[in-house]
Amino acid sequence: MNPDPKDSLPFSLDDFEAEQSEILLRMGDFFLAYLHRLRGAFDGDLMMAIVLGEIGHHNASVYYHPRSGMKAVPDSTDRHEIMECCNAHSLSEATGIPRETIRRKITKLLERGWIEKVEGQGLRITPACVEHFAHSFNVPTLAGLLSTASAINELLAGSGEIPPTVE
Numbered sequence: 501m502n503p504d505p506k507d508s509l510p511f512s513l514d515d516f517e518a519e520q521s522e523i524l525l526r527m528g529d530f531f532l533a534y535l536h537r538l539r540g541a542f543d544g545d546l547m548m549a550i551v552l553g554e555i556g557h558h559n560a561s562v563y564y565h566p567r568s569g570m571k572a573v574p575d576s577t578d579r580h581e582i583m584e585c586c587n588a589h590s591l592s593e594a595t596g597i598p599r600e601t602i603r604r605k606i607t608k609l610l611e612r613g614w615i616e617k618v619e620g621q622g623l624r625i626t627p628a629c630v631e632h633f634a635h636s637f638n639v640p641t642l643a644g645l646l647s648t649a650s651a652i653n654e655l656l657a658g659s660g661e662i663p664p665t666v667e
Contacts, residue, residue, distance in 0.1 A: 511656045519655040526655075530648040534641060541637055547597060551605040554594050555615055556625045559583035585622030 516523065535546075542549045562584045588606060592599040606623065609615040614629035 515656045515658065523652050523655055526648055526651055530644055533644060537637065537641070541633075545605075545608070547601065548605045548608055550595055551591060551597070551602060552609055552614060552625070552629070554591050555586060555609075555623050556629070558586040558590070558594070559624045580624075580627055583624045585618050585624050587622040590622075 538549050539546055542552075560583065562582060563579075588599050588602045591597070591602045591606075595602070597605075606615065610617070613626060614632065615623050616626050618624055
């Protein structure tokens with residue numbers, strides 16, 4: 501018999517239902533702000549953002565093991581060299597985006613210098629991509645995510661004052 505998914509939630513459904521409207525609004529605020537920033541970072545091409553995200557996620561999978569979590573990550577120079585590359589076919593399979601569309605997005609990402617083709621291996625993100633997104637995009641996103649999560653946790657805990665979220 502499968503366990504009830506409600507049993508694995510990190511919060512009480514009763515607490516969620518009591519604060520559902522505000523929780524959903526706060527989640528919506530965060531995700532809409534994130535999507536607007538993502539759209540801006542990719543000149544309106546959200547599909548290109550998905551393709552780059554899949555490439556980076558695939559590349560970084562070499563550092564993660566599902567059971568034990570993060571593996572030891574080597575120095576940044578070596579880290580880039582041992583990334584696991586991927587190709588248009590695997591990206592199409594992972595995203596459901598047609599292979600020809602994937603190829604067009606790859607061309608744009610190559611032109612921006614955010615990915616590179618590694619002979620005989622496939623595609624990987626470049627250090628320039630990591631540098632571009634690390635502080636200007638990822639730091640504010642993390643701040644907004646943690647702020648939103650904190651506010652929602654306080655709602656679920658039933659404490660009185662809820663701090664404003666950071667966008």
